[in-house]
Amino acid sequence: MPPEGRAVLTERERSGRRQEERRLLQLEEQFVPFLLLTLLPVFLMPVASISGVGLARLLLPVMVSLLVFQSIRLLPAIRPSSSQVLRVQLYRLLGLLAAFGTLVPLLAGGWPNREVRVAALLVLTMFFLSTTVRFVLLLARVPRVNLKVLAGAAAGYAHLGLTGGILATAIQVIHPGSFNLGVEAHNDFLLDRLTYFSFVTLGGLGYGDVLPGNPLGERLAILLSLCSTLYVSLLMGLLLARFIANREVDLIEEEIEEGRLPLPLDANRSRNE
Numbered sequence: 001m002p003p004e005g006r007a008v009l010t011e012r013e014r015s016g017r018r019q020e021e022r023r024l025l026q027l028e029e030q031f032v033p034f035l036l037l038t039l040l041p042v043f044l045m046p047v048a049s050i051s052g053v054g055l056a057r058l059l060l061p062v063m064v065s066l067l068v069f070q071s072i073r074l075l076p077a078i079r080p081s082s083s084q085v086l087r088v089q090l091y092r093l094l095g096l097l098a099a100f101g102t103l104v105p106l107l108a109g110g111w112p113n114r115e116v117r118v119a120a121l122l123v124l125t126m127f128f129l130s131t132t133v134r135f136v137l138l139l140a141r142v143p144r145v146n147l148k149v150l151a152g153a154a155a156g157y158a159h160l161g162l163t164g165g166i167l168a169t170a171i172q173v174i175h176p177g178s179f180n181l182g183v184e185a186h187n188d189f190l191l192d193r194l195t196y197f198s199f200v201t202l203g204g205l206g207y208g209d210v211l212p213g214n215p216l217g218e219r220l221a222i223l224l225s226l227c228s229t230l231y232v233s234l235l236m237g238l239l240l241a242r243f244i245a246n247r248e249v250d251l252i253e254e255e256i257e258e259g260r261l262p263l264p265l266d267a268n269r270s271r272n273e
Contacts, residue, residue: 021143023076028142030074031152034135037067038158042199045192060191061102064124068099071131075138091130098127114173121170128163135159139235145243153239157231161202164224165195171216178217182209202228 041063072095076088101120104111111117135156142149169191171178181193197210201224212218 020141024138024142025144027074027076027138028146028148028152030070031148031155034070034074035151035155035158037063037070038155038162041067042158042162042195045189045195058106061106064102065099068095068102068127071095071127071135075131075134091127091134094123094127094130098124118170118174121166121173125163125167125170128159128166132156132160132163136231136235140238142239142242145239149239150243153236156235157202157228160227160231161199162195164198164202164220164227165191168194168198168217168220171220175214175216177213178220180211180213182211198224201225204228 041060044059044063047059072092075091098120101123104116104120135152139149139152139156142152168179172190172194179194179197181190193210200207200210201221204225212221
């Protein structure tokens with residue numbers, strides 16, 4: 001390839017990276033709403049459980065549907081490639097099916113049968129797992145770290161706990177007895193109880209009131225513990241390192257602007273030219 005071709009290709013790559021960075025910067029505005037909508041079902045599920053089955057059937061579908069639509073809004077295609085657009089379309093379709101599945105007990109006055117509930121939980125589990133993976137990859141690509149991005153990192157951790165609760169609920173419905181709930185729990189409130197188990201496991205607290213009841217539940221507890229450790233050590237470490245590096249660059253630029261630090265030789269040469 002001639003030098004001109006390589007130069008054009010490099011310029012296209014730079015233009016694509018600038019567009020990608022602009023798109024990522026625009027998505028920062030969605031991090032705080034995503035955090036709030038992730039925490040909303042975590043804190044309102046007990047309220048729905050205490051208030052009665054009717055309110056639970058109304059609140060849970062609304063909260064989960066809002067979170068599903070915010071996830072779809074937060075995770076568009078960053079690059080306009082055909083493969084990425086196709087994956088995003090499949091992801092959105094899965095989200096719409098998951099949102100519809102949460103409305104089934106509200107529209108039908110309860111779950112029609114166990115098979116429908118299992119199917120709805122599996123679709124919701126696949127969507128939340130996909131969201132967790134896509135969101136972690138998004139956070140790893142952000143070009144800068146600020147308070148909004150740190151809020152996004154907190155949202156990712158909260159979403160991981162919520163995903164663990166949904167996955168544990170699906171396992172309990174498919175294979176009853178996978179978890180010893182510790183107290184009498186109505187089937188409609190399994191998600192509340194097992195979400196508590198998920199966050200306790202992620203935090204390494206291990207109160208012992210909700211326990212795995214068979215090897216399948218034990219493996220989920222191990223998986224949640226590993227995911228928690230990896231998330232905090234790798235992703236949060238990456239974001240903090242990037243934040244420190246960005247801060248050092250800002251300080252150097254401030255010193256150069258104030259004249260306390262001389263410009264590099266190449267910069268001085270280009271400025272003189």
